[in-house]
Amino acid sequence: MPKKVDPAVKERAIRMVAEHRGDYRSLTAVAQVVAEQLGLGKETVRRWAVQADIDAGARPGVTSEESAEIKKLKAENRRLREDNEILRKASNFLRRGARPPQPLIMSFIEDMRAEGHAVESTCRVLTAHGCSVAARTYRAWRRSNQPVAARTVSDAMIVDALLATVGTPEGLYGRRKMTAHLRRQGLDVAHCTVDRLMRDLGMNGVRRGKKLRTTIPGRDGHRAGDLLDRDFTATAPNTRWVADFTYVRTWAGFVYVAFVVDCFAQRIVGWHAATTKVTDLVLTPVRIAMWDRDRHGHPIEPGTLVCHSDAGSQYTSLRYTEHLALEGIAPSIGTVGDAYDNGLMESIIGLYKTEAIATDVFHEGPFKTLVDVEYATAGWVDWWNYRRLHSSIGQIPPAEHEHDYYAALDREPHPV
Template identity: 55%
Template sequence: MMGFIDQMRSEGFAVESIIRVLREQGVKIAARTYRAWKRGRVAVRTVTDAIVVDAVRDAAWRDETLPGGSTRRKMTPEGLYGRKKMTAFIRRTTLRDVSRGAVDRAMRALGLSGVTRAKAIRTTIPAKDGVRAGDLLNRDFTAPRPDHTWVTDFTYVRTWAGWVYVAFILDVFSQRIVAWHAQTSKHTDLVMIPLRMALWRRDRDGHPVGPGQLRHHSDAGSQGGFNWSSQHLDREVSDGSSSAGSRSGGATEAS
């Protein structure tokens, strides 16, 4: 019936005239009923978007059977695709003529954004003065006793909240991490806090580090404040405080 009214309208008749003739023929229909039906018609784009959403969902997740017989949805490697790669994948496997805009809308509806390559993190940056402390270890990573040689470094870990930097200190003799610290920036505290912590722990355990007992080695790090502390190692260790370290690219001895 609605199709008949559409056809008559295309021939130039008004809706009210068509409805009046239909009523005279015993067809009970109101003009507002026809107009409500016209407004409620699903747009072609809505239908095609729903088809694309189903295709993207099937590409991004699959059902996995658990030992108990139940199933769960698990993300596939394709679920990490960005919009360009997802569009190419859908065109290759499911919908040949799908548009990039339709895939973009489908991914946003499903909460998919893809994994992007972040800018490389550089952790080894030489000091501006270009001066490095001497390498007291000379590539000899052995020690005759605990608290004789500590080596330190820091790395970075990607998390959902962003990059996190982790610094740690390793006792060469025991191969034990004597202290570590994590934070979201590469400031001097990143390497100084675990050093203070390690010295404090050794003092608390009844094994204080005295002058001339410890060598602390690091690579060419990027914490400028670390250079200053290494030059005051003897004073700070003898005073019982917890600060020791190497300049960029060498080792410093507590003496």
């Protein structure tokens, strides 16, 4: 199932509907246009716009805050009813005063579970009335008759051997020497097993002191290397992405637009517009791109994707690089001041400025606010991905090129 819609996409849709509402005969009509440009459902966009009107006081109805409060009260009411039902059935052995024996407690939890009550709810009620019991205790009791896994037994033996080295010279060993030491003790262990268990125990071998450095690079002196080396081709989707952002002049000031492009078909998989150049400007399109890939059934596999960009401070920021690391995406940074190191993205941004900003095809009149830029960009991205012909992929749109790739992978074998 697709992930939840990114809040930035929802806010963008609401702004676009509000800005261009007067250009269409009804709210449904403008919602349909915005939904097609952003790749969302028409009814979803319409409901968002209606709820925004209610929250602003322009339409009668239940506000989001009131709806959340009602939902919270219903959940509390449901929990209280469940607690009362559990307490009523537990009154037989709770009235005795002394703590019931463990088999009786576990049997009662088992009965409540059979009636559809959660184990955590039953344990919470019992604990609140003087019979303290944890859900993990119940689950451990249920597993008591199951055989112990062989890995659990072997891990316990290795942990005992590791703890036996604490305070001894062997406790100074690192992973490799500790593995050799345990093997000499008669334990058949692997390097990876010793590494895992030592890490769990917080054990580390002694390290030599580091050499004092007298020259410290600047704060921006360390960044990811260039993993693409000006090769912006890819053999499959979701293996190489390029990212960059540009600016658009509006009456209200500069608007910055960031893009993320898949090199395989040059498809724009994520974009975001903002009035500031903070890290969120470049981080949001990455999140949107991952959400968009996931909802189309082609999620990003950790360790298979490289995301390339220039050496801008937003792309070298700690927050951005940490997000890539958490998602299993390898960062790639080009050299400073070299447009060729991110040539594909520079070319696409040039086409964006020429086709979407310098013309009135996607937006009539001057760009006054952020919403005007978003409206034009949404239309251009939709056209770029689904209808614009690209000579580099055989004069077909990027979406069609990707569709052909996945269709070839899913082709049924011919009978022999």
